[in-house]
Amino acid sequence: MLVTSDKTASPGPRAVRSALPWVTTASRLVLGGVLIVAGWGKIGTPVLSVQAVKAYDLLPESLATVVGYGLPIMEIVVGVLLVVGLLTRVAGVISALLMLAFVIGIASAWARGLRIDCGCFGGGGQLAAGVEPSYLVDILRDFGLFALGVVIAWFPPGRFALDSVLGVTSAREPDSYDTDDTDDTDGAEGDGIEGDDGEPLQKENH
Amino acid sequence: MGKAARDQSARDRIKAQREAERKQEQRKRMTTIATVVVVALAAVGAGWWYSIQSGQSEETTTALAPITVQSDGSVVMAKAGVDKPVLDVYEDFQCPICRELDKTSGPTVKNLAAEGKVKVVYHPITIFGEGVVRDNSVRAGAAARCVPDGRQWMAYHDKLFEEQPPETVEGFKTGELVEWGKEAGVTAPGFEQCVTSQQHAKAHADYSNAQIESAQIQGTPTLKLNGTALGNEAFNPSQLRQAILDAAK
Numbered sequence: 150m151l152v153t154s155d156k157t158a159s160p161g162p163r164a165v166r167s168a169l170p171w172v173t174t175a176s177r178l179v180l181g182g183v184l185i186v187a188g189w190g191k192i193g194t195p196v197l198s199v200q201a202v203k204a205y206d207l208l209p210e211s212l213a214t215v216v217g218y219g220l221p222i223m224e225i226v227v228g229v230l231l232v233v234g235l236l237t238r239v240a241g242v243i244s245a246l247l248m249l250a251f252v253i254g255i256a257s258a259w260a261r262g263l264r265i266d267c268g269c270f271g272g273g274g275q276l277a278a279g280v281e282p283s284y285l286v287d288i289l290r291d292f293g294l295f296a297l298g299v300v301i302a303w304f305p306p307g308r309f310a311l312d313s314v315l316g317v318t319s320a321r322e323p324d325s326y327d328t329d330d331t332d333d334t335d336g337a338e339g340d341g342i343e344g345d346d347g348e349p350l351q352k353e354n355h
Numbered sequence: 356m357g358k359a360a361r362d363q364s365a366r367d368r369i370k371a372q373r374e375a376e377r378k379q380e381q382r383k384r385m386t387t388i389a390t391v392v393v394v395a396l397a398a399v400g401a402g403w404w405y406s407i408q409s410g411q412s413e414e415t416t417t418a419l420a421p422i423t424v425q426s427d428g429s430v431v432m433a434k435a436g437v438d439k440p441v442l443d444v445y446e447d448f449q450c451p452i453c454r455e456l457d458k459t460s461g462p463t464v465k466n467l468a469a470e471g472k473v474k475v476v477y478h479p480i481t482i483f484g485e486g487v488v489r490d491n492s493v494r495a496g497a498a499a500r501c502v503p504d505g506r507q508w509m510a511y512h513d514k515l516f517e518e519q520p521p522e523t524v525e526g527f528k529t530g531e532l533v534e535w536g537k538e539a540g541v542t543a544p545g546f547e548q549c550v551t552s553q554q555h556a557k558a559h560a561d562y563s564n565a566q567i568e569s570a571q572i573q574g575t576p577t578l579k580l581n582g583t584a585l586g587n588e589a590f591n592p593s594q595l596r597q598a599i600l601d602a603a604k
Contacts, residue, residue, distance in 0.1 A: 192402060194590040195410040196459045200452050218410075222402025226395050235391050271587060273452040277573040278482065315387045316380065 173307030176297040177231045180244055183294060184228030190271030192221035201268025204275065205254050206261075223247075231301065234310025236317070238302055245298025251291045259284040409591050413462040420468040420475075422505025428555070428562050430508055432465070433474035440602035442475045443579040445572050447482045448499070449492035449527070453576040454516040456590060461513070463592040472603045477512070480563035482575040491520060491527040496563070497556040498532040501549035502541050510539040529553065 191198040199217030202208060208216060224247070230240040255267050259282070267287045268274040276282060306312035422432045442464065446453040467473045479496050483489040495515050502508040514535050520526020529551045536546055549555070566572060570579070578585040578595075580602050588594035 190587075192406055193409045193594070194587045195406040196455050196590045197452070197587060200455055203451075218403060218406045219399075221406065222399050225402060226398045229398075230391075230395065236388065236395070273455070273590075275450075275452055275574060278567075279573075316384055317387055317391075 169304050170307045173237075173301055173304045174234075174309055176300045177234060177237065177241075177307055177310075180294055180297040180301065181228040181231030181240075184224040184231065184244060184247075187270050188221040188224030188228060190221075191268075192225065194271070195221070197271065197273040198268065201266075201272060201274035204263070204265040204268065204273070205258050206263065207254060207257060234306045234312050235315075237306035237310055237312050238318075241298050241301030241303075241305060245295050245302055248291045248295035248298055252288055252295060255284055255287050255291065258282075259288075409593075410459060412459050412592055413466055413596075415462045415465050417466065417469045419465055419506065419509065420471070422509050424503055424505055424508050428479065428500050428559060430477040430479075430505065430512075431474065432468045432477070432505070432509070434468065434471040437468075437471050437474050440473055440581045440599065441579075442473050442599060443478060443570070443577075443582075444475060445478045445480055445566065445570065445575055445577040445579070447480055447492050447575040448495035448512075448515045449488055449519065449522065450482060450575045451519065451522065454519050456576045456578075457513070457516045459590055460592050460595050463596050467596065467599050473599050478562075478566055478570075479512070479559075480566050480572070480575065481560060482563070482567070482572070487525050488522045491522075491525065493556055493560055494529065494532060494553065495527040496559040497553050498527075498529075498536070498550040500555035500559060501543065501546050502536070503543055504541075507539065507541045507543075511536055511541055514539040 191201075195218050198221055199214050202213040202217045202220075203210070223243075227240050227243050227247070230236055231244060251267075251269070258265055258267075264276055264282055265274045266272055266276050266280075266282070267284075269287060269291075301307070306318050310318075312318045420432050420434045420437075422430060424430050444464070446457070464473070464475055468475045479499055481489060481492040481496055483492050499508065499511060499515065502511050515527075515532075518527075518531070518535055532550045533547045536550065543549075570577075576589070578589045580598060585595070585598060588598055
């Protein structure tokens with residue numbers, strides 16, 4: 150049975166714990182901001198974003214088209230959710246997965262010796278004449294953003310989050326509540342992801 | 356009723372009340388989450404729709420503006436008397452994004468020329484520096500120079516993009532280039548011989564290098580409107596139309 154909440158399980162002294170919500174907020178703003186900029190750079194020119202996806206030579210044609218059309222708006226919507234702090238944990242998980250996928254995609258392009266532009270912030274994935282690919286920089290950036298996504302998913306929602314205002318994450322800590330609650334709906338968001346949290350936390354406690 | 360019993364029932368009442376409050380809060384929370392999810396999905400849908408609209412091509416409705424193949428290999432498409440604004444199109448028959456540009460924004464460019472709003476100059480060049488991809492490109496570029504008639508040139512131009520081979524394998528073979536020319540309606544008597552012998556390969560390569568140098572072409576496709584390179588709006592037909600109309604004012 151999972152009786153721990155994030156707060157009680159969090160390691161570290163009190164100062165760290167009180168700074169944590171701010172870390173989450175900062176992560177949300179950075180990651181959300183980058184996602185919005187990246188999505189905005191692509192959404193008006195789906196022809197290019199489809200080409201950029203195809204340049205990776207990873208997905209079949211039809212799927213590449215779907216990703217080319219769907220990814221920009223996904224990035225924008227998830228970015229906005231992160232910035233305002235709505236469905237923070239879900240948005241954090243999605244953005245972390247996105248970044249992980251980007252890291253894998255770029256690393257794979259690099260490993261296969263492709264010469265492409267990552268198309269991260271727009272463009273059709275082709276390198277301009279005389280420009281070298283910037284795989285390492287792209288990977289480091291996206292990995293850093295992935296880490297921010299993990300922080301957000303782990304310690305939502307941080308300060309200044311609509312989740313708190315609207316009571317999506319109850320302002321009162323769930324300590325007093327989670328004795329017997331196996332309510333249908335609550336499980337959807339809470340349990341699955343909280344279960345994921347449990348493991349790494351225990352590892353840290355060794 | 357004894358004190359203990361009263362306390363007990365009070366505790367029960369409080370417990371029940373708490374339970375009810377908790378349930379209500381839970382319901383409210385789920386409603387909020389569901390609302391946010393629905394709004395987020397609606398936003399994704401709206402964005403998707405916007406993307407599709409942004410990539411939507413025009414139909415070529417009217418007849419094309421007169422097309423003239425010039426001696427240097429560039430091709431002008433404009434109505435008589437229209438000499439500005441000028442839209443320079445630098446493209447490579449082997450470049451996939453050029454093909455996408457032609458498919459997406461080509462009709463807009465043709466329509467605007469036909470409406471007398473712009474003078475279009477096509478510069479077929481080879482941007483690729485080496486390898487099979489360069490050879491393909493040069494063969495196609497040289498073949499296009501074997502078509503002296505403007506209208507036929509445009510048909511061949513579109514056909515070459517349609518038939519564009521992958522960048523990694525040998526394509527645009529001379530036999531294919533001849534055949535596609537015939538399918539596109541090329542009637543020049545020396546066409547087959549001209550393509551097969553790659554008569555204009557050097558002229559095409561020289562022209563490409565000269566253009567890349569003088570117009571400072573970083574990559575293909577490049578669209579220049581009155582000498583200024585257009586950005587991604589070139590791939591958004593309605594934005595491209597607006598940019599050209601603004602320049603025509």
